Amino acid sequence: MSDxxxxxxxxxxxxxxxxxxxxxLQDGLNWAEEFIQNVVLPRLPEAVASHFPVELGTVLVMxxxxxxxxxxVPLLPLVLVLAERKVAARFQxxxxxxxxxxxxxxxxxxxxxxxxxxxxYIPPQGDKFLFLLAPYVIFACSFAVFAAIPFGQNILVSDFxxxxxxxxxxxxxxxxxxxxxxxxxxSKWSLLGSLRSAAQIVSYEIPLGLSILTVIMLVxxxxxxxxxxxxxxxxxxWLIFRTPFTFIAFFIFFISGIAEVNRTxxxxxxxxxxxxxxxxxxxxxxxxxxxxxAEYANMFAVSAIAVTxxxxxxxxxxxxxxxxGGLPGFVIKTSALVFxxxxxxxxxxxxxxxxxxxxxxxYFIPIAFFNILGTGIWGxxxxxxxxxxxxxxxxxxxxxxxxxxxxxxxxFAERPAxxxx
Amino acid sequence: xxxxxxxxxxxxxxxxxxxxxLVVVTVRNIVHAAFSLMVTLFGVAGLYVFLQxxxxxxxxxxxxxxxxxxxxxxxxxxxxxRLEMRIHIERGQLLLGGVVALALLMLLLTxxxxxxxxxxxxxDGIELPPTTERIGELILNGPFLLPFEVVSVLLLVALIGxxxxxxxxxxxx
Numbered sequence: 001m002s003d004x005x006x007x008x009x010x011x012x013x014x015x016x017x018x019x020x021x022x023x024x025l026q027d028g029l030n031w032a033e034e035f036i037q038n039v040v041l042p043r044l045p046e047a048v049a050s051h052f053p054v055e056l057g058t059v060l061v062m063x064x065x066x067x068x069x070x071x072x073v074p075l076l077p078l079v080l081v082l083a084e085r086k087v088a089a090r091f092q093x094x095x096x097x098x099x100x101x102x103x104x105x106x107x108x109x110x111x112x113x114x115x116x117x118x119x120x121y122i123p124p125q126g127d128k129f130l131f132l133l134a135p136y137v138i139f140a141c142s143f144a145v146f147a148a149i150p151f152g153q154n155i156l157v158s159d160f161x162x163x164x165x166x167x168x169x170x171x172x173x174x175x176x177x178x179x180x181x182x183x184x185x186x187s188k189w190s191l192l193g194s195l196r197s198a199a200q201i202v203s204y205e206i207p208l209g210l211s212i213l214t215v216i217m218l219v220x221x222x223x224x225x226x227x228x229x230x231x232x233x234x235x236x237x238w239l240i241f242r243t244p245f246t247f248i249a250f251f252i253f254f255i256s257g258i259a260e261v262n263r264t265x266x267x268x269x270x271x272x273x274x275x276x277x278x279x280x281x282x283x284x285x286x287x288x289x290x291x292x293x294a295e296y297a298n299m300f301a302v303s304a305i306a307v308t309x310x311x312x313x314x315x316x317x318x319x320x321x322x323x324x325g326g327l328p329g330f331v332i333k334t335s336a337l338v339f340x341x342x343x344x345x346x347x348x349x350x351x352x353x354x355x356x357x358x359x360x361x362x363y364f365i366p367i368a369f370f371n372i373l374g375t376g377i378w379g380x381x382x383x384x385x386x387x388x389x390x391x392x393x394x395x396x397x398x399x400x401x402x403x404x405x406x407x408x409x410x411x412f413a414e415r416p417a418x419x420x421x
Numbered sequence: 422x423x424x425x426x427x428x429x430x431x432x433x434x435x436x437x438x439x440x441x442x443l444v445v446v447t448v449r450n451i452v453h454a455a456f457s458l459m460v461t462l463f464g465v466a467g468l469y470v471f472l473q474x475x476x477x478x479x480x481x482x483x484x485x486x487x488x489x490x491x492x493x494x495x496x497x498x499x500x501x502x503r504l505e506m507r508i509h510i511e512r513g514q515l516l517l518g519g520v521v522a523l524a525l526l527m528l529l530l531t532x533x534x535x536x537x538x539x540x541x542x543x544x545d546g547i548e549l550p551p552t553t554e555r556i557g558e559l560i561l562n563g564p565f566l567l568p569f570e571v572v573s574v575l576l577l578v579a580l581i582g583x584x585x586x587x588x589x590x591x592x593x594x
Contacts, residue, residue: 130456162475162553169479172487176459179494183452195498198491205487222476222553 073143077296081108084296084342091346118285123186126282130184135283135290137177142294144170145301150224152314152327163224164212167305168205171260174298175201178269178279181291185282193278196353197262197269203360204259204266210368211249211256214375215239215309218246218385228313235317236390240310243389244396245374250310252364252371254337257302259360261295264345268353303337304330431471438464455494462486476552 082097082105089096097104122131148163160166175198182194216222218239219230231238240250259266262278270278280291307313311333316325324332351359382389441460448454462485469478560569 127452130453160475162479165476165479165483169482169487172483173459175491176456176486176494179491179498180456183494183498191498195495198495202488202491 069146070143073146073297074293076300077293078108078112080296080300080338081111081292083338084345087339087342088346091343112289115289116286120287121282121284123282126186127184130180131282132287134177134181134184135287135294137180138174138294139290141170141173141177142297142301146297148224149301149304149308150228150313151304151330160223162222164216164227164305164309165222168209168212171298171301172201172205174294181283182279185279187282189275189277189281190279193269193275193281196275197279200262200266200269200356201260203357204256204364207252207360207364207368208256208260210365210372211253212309214243214246214249214371217372217375217379218242224308224313228308228315231312232315232319234319235312236394237319237385238310238312238315241390241394241397242385243375243378243393244400245371245378246310247393247397247400248367249371249375250306252368253310254302254306254340256360256364257306258341258344259356261298261302263299263341265348265351266356267345267350268356299341300334300338303334303341306337307333427471431468434464434467434471437461438468451497452494455490455497458493459486459490462490474552476556 085107086096086104097107100106100110122128145167148160148167178194178197178201182190182192182197185191215227219227221227221230227239235241239246241247262269268274270280275281280288283291307330312324314326314330316329317323323329378389438461441457441464444457445454445461448457462481466478466481469475469481559565
């Protein structure tokens with residue numbers, strides 16, 4: 001394995017090129033077949049190679065990759081759950097889990113093993129078939145989303161024509177799993193939680209989709225790799241700075257995304273103080289763990305989509321330099337957004353139902369429509385993305401932020417301070 | 422007929438669609454029927470992918486599964502306490518339904534028989550361009566501009582109507 005080490009040490013080592021030799025992943029459907037043709041067949045003796053069942057091999061390779069994927073991605077929640085507990089602890093001036101392993105890093109693993117050995121309780125009055133099916137629906141849909149997210153230059157499972165639209169379609173099926181879980185549990189808490197969740201997700205899908213539309217209007221493609229490719233000229237070509245409207249759209253997308261994954265301040269479906277744990281109240285053991293894993297995978301997926309659409313994806317912050325670029329850059333940017341979600345969760349109180357719906361229908365949706373109109377007009381004025389258009393856009397964003405800050409300062413300053421009793 | 426991986430997947434989707442559609446119309450429990458309908462819609466989306474209509478497939482899932490089916494389930498869960506339903510069908514209705522089904526079958530068979538070339542994924546080597554561009558051209562820059570706008574206005578009217586019906590009465594005092 002010495003040549004491997006030399007390869008790693010060489011200056012122009014590129015992860016995606018070295019680990020995926022000769023495979024052009026951009027070709028979409030047939031990457032598994034190409035892997036067989038270019039990598040497997042030349043290494044086999046000729047007598048075997050001529051009789052090699054390529055079709056069957058392709059399926060096996062696809063299943064193998066899916067297996068690796070399903071085995072690796074749950075490691076992500078493993079890290080995220082620990083991160084969440086540590087972040088929460090620091091926000092509350094505690095230390096968080098410290099006993100299992102150094103600084104408690106093995107705590108989630110221990111919890112996972114514990115959940116694995118717990119009793120798998122199925123409510124006798126409920127609908128057994130749907131009860132057993134629901135975690136799988138949610139889990140499968142959460143993970144199918146990852147198939148279209150480009151993690152790096154060639155690190156993409158499948159490059160659909162309709163990438164972002166596919167992601168929206170698949171993630172809208174998660175609601176069905178939530179309703180299934182809530183209804184089949186035959187418990188009031190579960191049903192209330194699932195209905196709340198469905199109402200919330202269906203509502204917030206609209207501003208989410210509308211803010212994605214602003215990006216699509218600028219890029220003129222639904223493909224995730226083309227969206228990333230259009231942001232390859234450094235930080236000011238990132239779509240968030242391209243127009244003032246995408247700047248607003250980013251925040252609408254991110255806040256709606258938090259609502260889509262049911263996190264505080266939008267965690268009414270799982271409000272502990274009101275309805276125990278919402279739609280997964282009756283689940284125990286590994287089935288509960290599946291919901292938990294899916295929740296954290298969703299959180300990561302929403303952040304990853306936000307990074308891909310607005311923050312340059314795996315493209316770096318400076319043209320020609322690999323700062324914040326590639327797989328490491330992508331993970332850093334996504335983790336920053338995930339941290340932001342945790343920060344919000346441990347800072348803000350929960351919204352009421354009417355506040356939740358007001359925010360969506362009375363503020364986000366009109367603003368998102370205005371954004372689309374604005375992006376259209378912007379596209380007519382500046383058909384090409386030039387230095388001038390980016391400069392004007394950044395100036396407008398700067399002035400807008402300063403004005404918003406001043407207005408906010410004045411509004412909150414005028415509010416009378418609470419009187420000590 | 423050559424039996425490749427793609428035909429295998431195709432028959433998988435076809436079987437999935439037909440079997441779950443049968444469950445939808447035969448099962449008593451209305452919630453089960455709704456979830457079975459989800460499988461049917463997924464199967465149809467899969468068949469759309471086979472016809473290289475990827476955009477249509479995703480739209481199918483997003484509109485029917487993510488929107489309409491959720492609404493159906495909402496309606497069922499909020500209104501009826503009883504889920505087991507015995508629906509009495511009269512003979513006249515049965516006859517009428519049969520006639521409509523037969524007419525639909527004839528229509529579909531005519532379309533299938535009169536389509537000269539089926540472009541689908543089993544024809545290796547044929548790579549059709551993305552459908553989104555052509556759909557956009559047809560709707561916003563072509564013959565379907567007027568119908569598209571009419572449908573938009575219709576939806577807007579429906580939206581405003583729904584708001585009007587559901588809002589609270591403001592009483593004059």
